[in-house]
Amino acid sequence: MRSTSSDRYLPTTARAVKIVVLGPFAVGKTTYVGSVSEIRPMRTEEQMTRAGQLVDDLGGLESKQTTTVAMDFGRLTLTDDIVLYLFGAPGQPRFRNMVRSLMEGALGGLVLADTRRLDESFSAIDLLEEARLPYTVAVNSFDDAPRYSDAELRESMDLDEDTPLVWLDARHLDSAKQGLIALVAEILRRPTLETVR
Numbered sequence: 001m002r003s004t005s006s007d008r009y010l011p012t013t014a015r016a017v018k019i020v021v022l023g024p025f026a027v028g029k030t031t032y033v034g035s036v037s038e039i040r041p042m043r044t045e046e047q048m049t050r051a052g053q054l055v056d057d058l059g060g061l062e063s064k065q066t067t068t069v070a071m072d073f074g075r076l077t078l079t080d081d082i083v084l085y086l087f088g089a090p091g092q093p094r095f096r097n098m099v100r101s102l103m104e105g106a107l108g109g110l111v112l113a114d115t116r117r118l119d120e121s122f123s124a125i126d127l128l129e130e131a132r133l134p135y136t137v138a139v140n141s142f143d144d145a146p147r148y149s150d151a152e153l154r155e156s157m158d159l160d161e162d163t164p165l166v167w168l169d170a171r172h173l174d175s176a177k178q179g180l181i182a183l184v185a186e187i188l189r190r191p192t193l194e195t196v197r
């Protein structure tokens, strides 16, 4: 019998779950999707321009050279029967309507946060609440970012007690995956699975 590489094909019984990965500019969304994706992630990175400096606040992030202009896309087989399709959205406020479109059909959202600028994750949380989608907040651990207790974080981000909150490093698969595991548990906790229409 001819051997085939079965892991390139999805089991027909797998449930496809669309997840959006949101958060501000430079919080690590592209890095995140790249770390967890088992297929070569699709990226839409473009070189940032001087014109962009007028509208995108680079405060402290001047070393960043490229930015996502449409989306990041990746896939992760989480269990035998759950396959996640990840859509990372651009973080700049002017892309808010594009993010809304990207949320169509999604079952949940992962919000990345940076403790140096927690307030910048609010708009992603607002969008998910507005869409009534379950979400998980994942603090991406940057080396020089302050550490707070979970209670302090919940308070400053005004998170409900039952909103999952995890710490991760977007650069490493095992750590990054924890955010999706928490999110899928939260999605499955809901009595009915509803997507955004």
Ligand SMILES: Nc1nc2c(ncn2[C@@H]2O[C@H](COP(=O)(O)OP(=O)(O)O)[C@@H](O)[C@H]2O)c(=O)[nH]1
Pocket (backbone or CB within 6 Å): 023, 024, 025, 026, 027, 028, 029, 030, 031, 032, 064, 067, 068, 091, 140, 141, 142, 143, 168, 169, 170, 171
């Ligand atoms: N130290 C550290 N750097 C990170 C981490 N995640 C991302 N980065 C870096 O932060 C920068 C912005 O990341 P990127 O994924 O492009 O952010 P995006 O704008 O949200 O897509 C890149 O230079 C990454 O290498 C992390 O967990 N720790």
Ligand SMILES: [Mg+2]
Pocket (backbone or CB within 6 Å): 029, 030, 031, 067, 068, 090
């Ligand atoms: Mg990006």
